[in-house]
Amino acid sequence: MIALVNISYLIAMLSFILGLKFLSSPSKAKHGNILAGTGMVLAVIVTLISQFFGFSVSINLLLILLAIVTGTIVGKRMSDRVEMTAMPQLVSLFNAMGGGCAMLLGIMEARLGTPPSSASLILLWSGLIIGAASFSGSVIAYRKLAGKQKDKRTRMIMYVSRILLVSFLVIPGLYLTNLLPLGLVSVTLILSSLALVYGILFVLPIGGADMPVVISLLNSLTGIATALAGILYNNTIMIAGGIFVGAAGILLTLLMCNAMNRSIFAVIGGKFNGSGVSSGDEEEIEIKATSIGETATKLAFAQKVAIVPGYGLAVAQAQHLCSQLQAILEEKDTEVHYIIHPVAGRMPGHMNVLLAEADVHYDKLKEMDLVNDEMNEYDVTIVIGANDVVNPAAEQDENSPIYGMPIIKAYNSREVVVIKRGMSKGYAGVENRLFGYDNCQLLFSDAKVALSGLINELKVL
Known part of the structure; x- marks a missing residue:
């Protein structure tokens, strides 16, 4: 056996x-x-x-x-x-379940009796603390992604978080040195309660634009908690699975931080680059509106078209129409590519999965780094529901909160059409300088309505 x-x-x-x-x-x-x-x-x-x-x-x-x-x-x-727009929330919810399981395992193990050694106790508490923090943090991430919870950044949250981190070292230390007159179960329940509070305070200050990073980080924490539980139970598959999830989550977190030109500590601290007020926000931007008919004419005569998808595409559930637009353009011998930013959407790979659902072949998806130097070859770039990932302020305005974040250089294409429902700012709350460029026009419409109109127009052109 x-x-x-x-x-x-x-x-x-x-x-x-x-x-x-x-x-x-x-x-x-x-x-x-x-x-x-x-x-x-x-x-x-x-x-x-x-x-x-x-x-x-x-x-x-x-x-x-x-x-x-x-x-x-x-x-x-x-x-x-679940709809594709709610997939990040579902991932956060499932991850919360994993963290909660790690917490319950620690509590149950403590109720069964004292582990044989101090090392076992440290493993038990480490897995319990990480699992509990991942559970409550994932719940808050779920609420933020669902629009039910706003960011909260106060000094009190920062101070309490630091005190809790210290307590995770002090309380076990006092117990192991017999300076804490409490039983194992009581200490375990106290640590799990404090960890639940820490998980909440950990995620509360983090901005919405950083949610993809937070989801990945919380996933990695759940994996680490699972690996620690596996060591405690001497279960090989728990150790291996936890290590795989933890390592993959940490690597993905660091890759996304690099894609945003942010340090992991800045993300965790809820801090942005720059001073926080973009000079671009104070400038008057002359908006040039366009129509579905005019945009369809541009596409009909284009040889090469780029489509930049964003969260707005997911909200409108317009990925299938986007695929139909691609098919019509290709029938006219137009080359069509989808340019994907690493942190577009609300979770890693959100746009890739969204387009795959609409049967867009993966060969049509191009990573930002591979095509940025070739954006001037595109006759028309259609930006659908994306904002921060094409904002030139990330390159030009040192005071901008997103300064230094690599972007898709849509402004280099011959013409840019941005499909937006209104003039609301992106997830980072920054005005988009692209809207003021001479080669940029805005098509004010819901993505589904706009794409349907473009398809109908192109059929008769």
């Missing part, structure tokens, strides 16, 4: 590794998900067999199976019903 478990765990770990490898390619991402999921199912089945092999059916086994079936049904229904 031990040999069977070890071999099965090895197969599961290999499936995790290959799954992560496949996720790096849009063409193989679906297969990567299936492969990694299959490995996890194998690990769960083998674990259950090893724990209950040779014993009669017990209430514990029935409860575990009931929980698995219930979780599978609920999770499937949630995934089926």
